[in-house]
Amino acid sequence: MRRLSAALGVLATAGWIVAVPASAAAEDFVPAEQLSTTTPIKHFMVLMQENHSFDNYFGTYPGADGIPDGTCMPVDAVSRPGETPANDDCVEPFHIGDRAILDLGHSGDVHERQYNDGRMDGFLEAFAERRELKGQPMGYYDDRDIPFYWNVADNYVLFDRMFTSAAGGSVWNHMFWVTGTPGNPEGDLLLPGGFDHVPTIFDRLQEAGVSWKFYVQNYKPEINFRTPGSGDEGAQIVWVPPLNYNRFLDDPDLSSRIVDMSEYYQDLAEGTLPAVSFMVPSGASEHPPGSIQAGERFVRSLTDSLMTSSAWSSSAFMWTYDDWGGWYDHVPPPQVDEYGYGFRAPALLVSPYAKKGHVDSTTLDFTSQLKFIENNWGVPPLGDRDAAANDITSAFDFAAGPREPFLLSRSRSSEELPETNTGVVYTSYGAALFVFPLVAAAHRLVATRRRRGRHLRKVAP
Incomplete structure (x- = not known):
């Protein structure tokens, strides 16, 4: 506890901990279209899917920084510059296709071994003890497997330099996503007492009177940091960080903005979409070994529904993936601070103003x-990371004016209309996601591990 108290003191000194009122904004928000913004974007939606690297999804996409020719990952990584591997065995990138896959490890320890001090040669060595993987980290998908995503890239924007915020798994990366900080500086773990000391982007928006919602697929309000659940259900408190805050549970004006995904379709139909929307899946997360096709159908339902709504002409919808999932990626992540960046993740943007x-x-x-939200709606940054970050404005062409909606095909052959049933409930994908034993978490919280001079004991759902 003394280590945690000291760490919280560091956060306070750095300005990460602030006094946040229980409910800081008016009960009724001004309609999003009437708010002043620095761009034509009045509705910004961000979705966080799960566990894929850029090269795993777009490593063979034409024009992107994908898998280099001649790549063959050594089975044994080197420990020093200039050293040669213990043997000549290596695995080339291969198309996964219909092969069954397993959930790879994606903790901070795995990241460290794969990164290997920037040599990027440990993607197989990190799993040397898991013989059943048989080179799986070098597998990739392409337009035969995720045709809709490739169609989006053809017609809108694909980002090939989206790095995960932290060199680890879901907790830190989801906290960076909503707070601009790791939340728990001791490690990639939830805090049993919650994160009330860490301000969120939702606090900033609430104080500024900017409408927001957090849409959750198959939302279960009874599962939060006080009653965390287990297995698939336990992942909800990792993927929805506000569920680790007393104020977002106890203040009706805040808790009422964390809602089931079905409200997204209702808000589109009724013209009540908020200015800022955060979204997470459940069974359609694409988390291995779950179905990536289920994830595509889910995302396509969200984007098609937006395109056929009144909100389309002033909207931007962006999705990415919370961590690399243990998959190969060839680009060494820049190290901007003691937490990251981590390896690249896929990211795409759909908007009438997106470059084609x-x-x-x-x-x-x-x-x-966060930087785009802060700049667009005029709210202050949450920390040093978002203050220094590049935003996404380079992906837009506001001078060209808004494009008409173009409903993309689920295949690579032709355009087709979306299905009308947007209320699909996707099944959960098994027990591969998340185990959160409090005893183990408490033990890890006080344990230390040296990684380039920082603590990195991590678990990842």
């Missing part, structure tokens, strides 16, 4: 989405 068929190579991380 554009690969954007601006260096970004999850706090870049």
Whole structure:
């Protein structure tokens, strides 16, 4: 506890901990279209999917910074510059197709071994003890497997320099996504007492009178940091960080803005979409070994419904992935502070103002989405990371005016209309996501591990 208290003191000194009123904004928000913004975007939606690297999804996409020719990952990584591997065995990138996959490890320890001090040669060595993987980290998907995502890249924006915010798993990366900080500086763990000391983007928006919602697929309000649940259900408190805050549970004006995904479709139909929307899946998360096709159908339902709504002409919808999932990626992540960046993740943008068929190579991380929100609606940054981040404005062409909606096909052959049933409930994807034993968490919280001079004991759902 003394280590945690000291760490919280550091956060306070750095300005990460502030006094946040229980409910800081008026009960009724001004309609999003009437709010002053610095761009034509009046509705910004961000969705966080799960566990894929850029090269795993777009490593063979034309024009993107994908898998280099001649890549063959050594089975044994080297420990020093100039050293040669213990043997000549290596695995080339291969198309996964219909092969069954397993959930790879994606903790901070795995990231460290794969990164290997920037040599990027440990993607197989990190799993040397898991013989059943048989080179799986080098597998990739392409337009035969995720045709809709590739169609989005052809017609809107694909980002090939979106780095995960932290060199680890879901807790830190989701906290960076909504707070611009790791939340728990001791490690990639939830705090049993919650995160009330850490301000969120939702606090900033609430104080400014900017409407927001957090849409959750298959939302279960009874599952939060006080009653965390287990297995699949336990992942909800990691993927929805406000559920680790007393104020977001106890203040009706805040708790009422964390809602089931069905409200997204209702808000589109009724013209009540908020200015800022955060979204997370459940069974359609694409988290291995779950179905990536279920994730595509889910995302397509969200974007098609937006395109056929009154909100389309002033909207931007962006999605990315919370961590790399243990998959190969060839680009060494810049190290901007003691937490990251981590490896690249796929990221795409759909908007009437998005550049057409554009690969954007601006260096970004999850706090870049915060930076866009802060700049667009005039709210102050949450921390040093989002204050210094690049935002996503390079992906837009506001001078060209808004484009008409273009409903993209689920295949690579032709355009087609969306299905009308947007209320699909996707099944959960098994027990591969999340185990959160409090005893183990408490033990890890006080344990230390050296990684380039920082504490990194991590678990990841």
